[in-house]
Amino acid sequence: MQALYAQLLVGLINGSFYALLSLGLAVIFGMLNIINFAHGALYMMGAFCAYFLLSVMNIGYWPALIIAPIAVGIFGMILERTMLQWLSGLDHLYGLLLTFGMALIIQGVFQNYFGSSGLPYAIPDELKGGMNLGFMFLPIYRGWVVVFSLIVCLLTWYLIERTRLGANLRAATENPTLVRAFGINVPRMITLTYGLGVGLAALAGVLSAPINQVRPLMGADLIIVVFAVVVIGGMGSIMGSIITGFALGVVEGLTKYFYPEASNTVVFVLMVLVLLVKPSGLTGRAN
Amino acid sequence: MTAMTDDTLPVTPRTLRDEMIAFGIMTVLLLIVPFTGVYPFFVMQALCFALLACAFNLLIGYGGLLSFGHAMFLGTAGYVTAHALKVWGFTPELGILIGTAGAAGLGVITGLVAIRRQGIYFAMITLALSQLLYFIYLQTPFTHGEDGIQGIPQGYLFGVFNLAKPTVLYYVILAGFLFGFLVIFRTINSPFGEVLKSIRENEQRAISLGYKTDQYKLLAYILSGTLAGFAGSLKVFVAQNASLTDVHWTMSGEIVLMTLVGGLGTVFGPVVGAFVIIAMQQYLAGFGQWVTVIQGVIFVVCVLTFRRGVIGEIAHYFRRSL
Numbered sequence: 001m002q003a004l005y006a007q008l009l010v011g012l013i014n015g016s017f018y019a020l021l022s023l024g025l026a027v028i029f030g031m032l033n034i035i036n037f038a039h040g041a042l043y044m045m046g047a048f049c050a051y052f053l054l055s056v057m058n059i060g061y062w063p064a065l066i067i068a069p070i071a072v073g074i075f076g077m078i079l080e081r082t083m084l085q086w087l088s089g090l091d092h093l094y095g096l097l098l099t100f101g102m103a104l105i106i107q108g109v110f111q112n113y114f115g116s117s118g119l120p121y122a123i124p125d126e127l128k129g130g131m132n133l134g135f136m137f138l139p140i141y142r143g144w145v146v147v148f149s150l151i152v153c154l155l156t157w158y159l160i161e162r163t164r165l166g167a168n169l170r171a172a173t174e175n176p177t178l179v180r181a182f183g184i185n186v187p188r189m190i191t192l193t194y195g196l197g198v199g200l201a202a203l204a205g206v207l208s209a210p211i212n213q214v215r216p217l218m219g220a221d222l223i224i225v226v227f228a229v230v231v232i233g234g235m236g237s238i239m240g241s242i243i244t245g246f247a248l249g250v251v252e253g254l255t256k257y258f259y260p261e262a263s264n265t266v267v268f269v270l271m272v273l274v275l276l277v278k279p280s281g282l283t284g285r286a287n
Numbered sequence: 288m289t290a291m292t293d294d295t296l297p298v299t300p301r302t303l304r305d306e307m308i309a310f311g312i313m314t315v316l317l318l319i320v321p322f323t324g325v326y327p328f329f330v331m332q333a334l335c336f337a338l339l340a341c342a343f344n345l346l347i348g349y350g351g352l353l354s355f356g357h358a359m360f361l362g363t364a365g366y367v368t369a370h371a372l373k374v375w376g377f378t379p380e381l382g383i384l385i386g387t388a389g390a391a392g393l394g395v396i397t398g399l400v401a402i403r404r405q406g407i408y409f410a411m412i413t414l415a416l417s418q419l420l421y422f423i424y425l426q427t428p429f430t431h432g433e434d435g436i437q438g439i440p441q442g443y444l445f446g447v448f449n450l451a452k453p454t455v456l457y458y459v460i461l462a463g464f465l466f467g468f469l470v471i472f473r474t475i476n477s478p479f480g481e482v483l484k485s486i487r488e489n490e491q492r493a494i495s496l497g498y499k500t501d502q503y504k505l506l507a508y509i510l511s512g513t514l515a516g517f518a519g520s521l522k523v524f525v526a527q528n529a530s531l532t533d534v535h536w537t538m539s540g541e542i543v544l545m546t547l548v549g550g551l552g553t554v555f556g557p558v559v560g561a562f563v564i565i566a567m568q569q570y571l572a573g574f575g576q577w578v579t580v581i582q583g584v585i586f587v588v589c590v591l592t593f594r595r596g597v598i599g600e601i602a603h604y605f606r607r608s609l
Contacts, residue, residue, distance in 0.1 A: 035407050086591060092407045093353045094590050097547065100540060101586025108579035224418045224536060227411040231404070261426060268419035272400050275412065279403040 004257050005136035011253015012246065013142055013211065016149030017043075019245025020204040021226045023156060024197035026235040030173040031193040034084060034095030039226070040219025041106040042198045045072050046205025047214045048110065051121055061124035061210075068206045069199035076198030077191050084194065085187070103220070110216035118213030145207050152203065153242045156196075160238055169193065228271040234281025244282060302608040303476070306554055309609055310472070313555065317461055327457045328525065333565040334464040335522040340545040340557030341471050342514035348552030349475055350507045351487035353410045356417030357515050357542045359397070362424065362534030364390040364516030369436040369529035370429055379444045383463075383520040390516020393420075394509040402505050405490075414536060421534045435530030439523060450524055463521045467514050472554060474510065483507055537579075544582055547589050550596025555609050559597050 021039055028036050049068035053059040059067070079102065087095050127141040160166035172179040172186050180186045205219070212218060233244030248267055256263040274282065320330050343357045368386030371377040377385065401412045424430045431437075441450035450456045474480050486493045486500050493500050523529055532538060541564060549560025564582075571578045589596065595603055602609040 029407075035411065083587065083591060090594075093347075093410065094594070096353070096355075096407060096410055097543065097586055098590040100543075101583045101590065104540070104579050104583030104586065106583075108576045108583060111576040111579070221418075224414055228415040228418075231408060231411055231415065264422040264425075265419050268415050268422075271412070271415055272419075275400050275403050 002136055004254075007253045007257040008250060009136075009138070009142055009146075009253070010256065011250045012146045013249070014252060015246035015249020016146055017204045017208060017222065017245075018226055018229045018249050019153050019242045020149055020200050020207075021222070022229045022233065022241045022245050023153060023238065024200040025226065025230055026238065026241045027156075027160065027200075028194055028197040029235050031169065031190050032080075032084060032088075032095070033092055034087065034099065035092070035227075036194075036197065037096055037099035037223065038079070038102040038106065039099075039198075039201050040221075040223030041103040042072055042076060042219070043201040043205040043208075043222065044110065044214075044216060044219040045075070045106065046202025047121070047209040047218060048114075048205075049202065050206040050209050051119055051214045054121065061206075065203070065206055069202040072202035072205075073195040073199035077195040080191050080194040085190070103223075107216055107220060114216055116215065116217060118215045121209040121214055123210040141210060145211070149204070149207065150246075152200070153245075156200065157238045157242065225267050228267050232267075232271050232274045232281060234283045236281075237283045240283025305607050305609060306472070309555055310468075313558065314465065317464075321454050321457055327453050329565065329569060331457055331460045331525045332522070333562045334460050335518050335525060336542075336545060336565055337558040337561035338464045338467045338518040338521070339515050340542055340549070340561045341468055342511045342518065343542050344546045344551065344553075344557045345471050345474065345514070346507055346511040347546070349480060349487065350483045350504055352504060352508065353543075354401075354413040354508075354511070354539075355410045355536070355543065356397075356413035356415075356539050357512075358534055358536065358538035359417035359420045360390040360393060360512045360515035361519035361522070361538065361542075362529070362531075363393050363420065364519035365523050365529035365533050366424065366430055366436065368520040368523045369439050372442065372523070373436060373439050374429075378446070379442045379450060379524065382523070383517070386520035386523070387513060387517045390519065391509060391513040393516070394512030398505045398508040398512070402501055402508060414539065417534065417539055418536060421531065421536070424531060424534055430529075430531070433531065435528050437528045439527045439529070441524055441527065456524060460521055460525065463517065467517055468558075470514065475554065479503070479506070541582070544586060544589075546596075548585060548596055550599030550602070551594075553596065553598040553602060553609055556596050556598035563597070 021043060025036055025039055028034060028039075046068045049071055050061070050064040053064045053067060054061070083098060083102070084095065087098060123141045127144050130137050130139040131143075132138075158166075160169060168179065168184055169189060172184065172189055176186045201219075208218070229245055229248050230241070232248065233240050235241070248270065251270065252263060252266055255266040262269070317330075317334070321327060339357070339361055342360075343354065346352045346354055364386035367389035368382045371385050372379070372382045397413070397416050401409055401416060404412055425432060441456070443449055444459055448455050448459060450459060482493065482498055482503055485496075486498070486503060490500055519533065522533075545560035545564045546557045547560065548556075548563055549558065550556025567581070568578060571581065593600070598609050
């Protein structure tokens, strides 16, 4: 039983990353009509940012949790201003190809300087150790990742679905021309949206640094799983992305316990099943 | 595919004539390669990738479907052919046949799933499917995991042609490439190809005219996958191995890159693109991961400033269709 709970926890942690990443993909897709293939690379940059802050400037985990998403977010906004914005009006596919190229560049540069092996990042002192819950031993850091990710996801949902800023954002997704006519600076909003989505990815990167080690390719395989998550959940709803992300993480964790050979493939198999039964995705509207 | 349609000229006898002339030049150039002292292994490898990119281009350039998982056909056909030759002792022609058939079967299965979504989702689904296959091949015993299938006997094609001789192998590969290329060329200029283009331009309208567009797209996908598999089977004789790199997503990305550099939706673009990218990899082999970075830069530059690709730009300049 201990092992089952442990795998469930690992599943929830992976689910947190799926949720944070697919949330960002969905928000970016809504505004920019681009599937951001560089998302995994930017997630990796978040982790490396935390690593540099600690090893070079001796800035610890807590400030990194804020600094890294902002720094990577600004980097993302520069990418949007200098490159992505020129693609508006073109076929979606060019956005995918451009961001794929960006991912190759970022990952390649990091691989050149850091090889492919992992760099350690210590768990902050405040979150070291664990708790005995009676039925299982809970490492505090892992519990923290799940709870904190959930809070960030819900805050993002609140920001987009319940605030005035979010209302403007959703309106601009539906009809950018009309929203501009109301005097709202839509291009700036698009840039900020990209920054927000990228910042969420970087935040996930910082959270994963103490668990998964910091590696140049840490985001490369993850992003493909997140694509499958997005196909399963559909990108129509924010809450849908969050729930699908966590749920698939749990399913993956259960698979690791009951049938470990399939743990790598279970998300993809589920994607196939969902496509056969409900092609528009669990929460998506027909396209 | 708004950006690509600008260049599409109606098929007139003149465009067909241009393409015939270009095909003739290409064939002559490829026929004389063994007499020029160019490293034949490089050209054979490039020819396999050229056919692969042409097959990929059939799907995106004429059907408007971006597959980000075409490496799965390359890898699957490669594994099947390699296994058939080495373990079952098949003759080369049977090995190629069964490898290509394997890719066709994979095309039917994955096509039925992938075709259910359009546009950007189609790309994500094909990528996920190829990753699924990657993990399966990583775990199944017959692929020998990280090592791959090595030391594959080349044998005698039809019992006559000794494929261990580089020159003989070169002409066999060339014949295979030209065969695949002509199949694609014929498909593009057939009524089927015209319907495919109309689906790319305006699917709703094609539906309203009574075409079952899903069936057309599925058929194009299967055909593309089968030809990509054919290229994968040929490649086994050149490389004499079949490994996980051929199924990895980086390979799928390279196929996309070759086609993009040469020109999406052009007849000869993928061939040029494949030679450019393979040559680049040869010359930069010593630079490690910088090759990845350079490929990324080419992607970015092509998408931002050079969307027509090499052949597309030439064709646009001369107002011809190539």
